[in-house]
């Protein structure tokens with residue numbers, strides 16, 4: 080028996096990266112999954128987002144673990160689309176227990192140089208998208224009457240500031256504010272609401288040429304190793320970044336009965352970086 084045997088988790092941004100890892104780990108622990116990803120580009124985002132093939136690979140990986148998955152192409156900026164996917168998923172899988180609001184985008188520029196499109200798209204996806212995810216999915220947890228858990232993906236930049244990433248930083252601070260209010264509002268219904276706050280994670284969000292150039296402005300054609308040289312000293316533990324599964328394990332803990340009296344927590348998974356940054 081897994082820790083989530085025959086429960087159902089709804090995960091946004093599940094096409095790749097951390098979202099895919101969360102889907103696989105929930106499946107390994109016995110859960111079925113409802114998954115969405117935008118599977119197309121947002122013009123103001125400077126690196127490629129996931130594709131339909133990426134989401135198909137997540138489906139394959141979950142099914143290979145013997146669990147069911149309802150996966151749809153949907154944008155967290157579209158509340159009606161999310162609501163439809165949750166309805167379809169719950170109709171097929173029978174219940175909803177866990178919501179993981181993971182979808183997000185990143186970018187970088189000095190605050191006063193950001194365009195209105197860059198600002199709005201970031202807030203729309205990273206902040207409003209998390210609220211949409213909750214608005215679309217939490218009612219299905221409440222209808223089950225068994226309680227449940229919401230885990231939102233913020234960032235270590237939800238607690239801290241760094242130059243050239245104001246829109247992302249604002250959005251991730253905003254997620255923590257939403258988490259705190261929802262934790263109070265949903266607590267009486269035994270729905271716990273927590274955040275994970277990752278440091279750098281080895282996913283396509285930071286493993287791309289555009290991000291390497293932002294982190295390593297003085298190096299011509301920087302790569303992974305150059306990023307590692309910059310980010311290693313940002314952590315207390317001797318790693319340049321963490322792996323998606325490290326975030327998944329924190330998400331699963333927060334979603335599990337082991338965390339039954341933990342709600343309203345911003346949980347750093349940051350190799351100690353917050354201590355010294």
Ligand SMILES: NC(=O)c1ccc[n+]([C@@H]2O[C@H](COP(=O)([O-])OP(=O)(O)OC[C@H]3O[C@@H](n4cnc5c(N)ncnc54)[C@H](O)[C@@H]3O)[C@@H](O)[C@H]2O)c1
Pocket residue numbers: 091092093094095096097098115116117118119128129130153154155156181182183184185204208232233234235276277278279280281282283284285
């Ligand atoms: N990678 C890092 O270093 C890092 C650090 C801290 C926090 N985070 C956060 O972790 C979360 C997961 O990111 P990741 O590292 O897996 O990056 P990623 O880019 O690999 O995955 C993000 C996924 O979200 C999807 N997505 C983007 N916009 C969407 C939208 N509007 N609707 C639906 N899906 C959308 C993308 O297509 C992609 O599959 C994000 O919220 C991110 O901000 C990442």
